Amino acid sequence: MNINASMLGQAISFVIFVWLCMKYVWPPLVKLLDERRAEIAQGLEHTEKAAKELSLAQANGEQIIKEARQKAQALIEQGKQRQDQMVADAVELANQEKARIIEEGKANVDNERNRIRQELKEEMADLVIESASKLIRHNLDSASNRELVNKFISEI
Secondary structure, three states: OHHHHHHHHHHHHHHHHHHHHHHHHHHHHHHHHHHHHHHHHHHHHHHHHHHHHHHHHHHHHHHHHHHHHHHHHHHHHHHHHHHHHHHHHHHHHHHHHHHHHHHHHHHHHHHHHHHHHHHHHHHHHHHHHHHHHHHHHOOOOOHHHHHHHOOOOOOO
């Protein structure tokens, strides 16, 4: 067996094998590799896009939370103002009621004072009339009259 002929046969077989591989095996492999490369690139693009959307969503979420906190703080502040207003209104109403009650009390005291004065005047008039009639009945001298008036005054 000739080594040159067998090497030549092997070389030709190898060339045919390489040619067949290049024609039938290599293009599908290259196609699969290109498709895989495209999928990876697309996946990376989607990942970058998702990361951007995530950061945007986080920023929007933070903004929404910030706005919600501001609204909540505004509502709390509004509630405090309303509470203060209600307390002030209640205090004002209580002061008005207190002033009304005091005025009623003063009016009642004035009415009672006037009634008592009137009664005292009537009693005094009765006492003066009674003492005058006693003085007239006794018809005493001025020292006796003084003594009698002093006695009535001390009784009052």
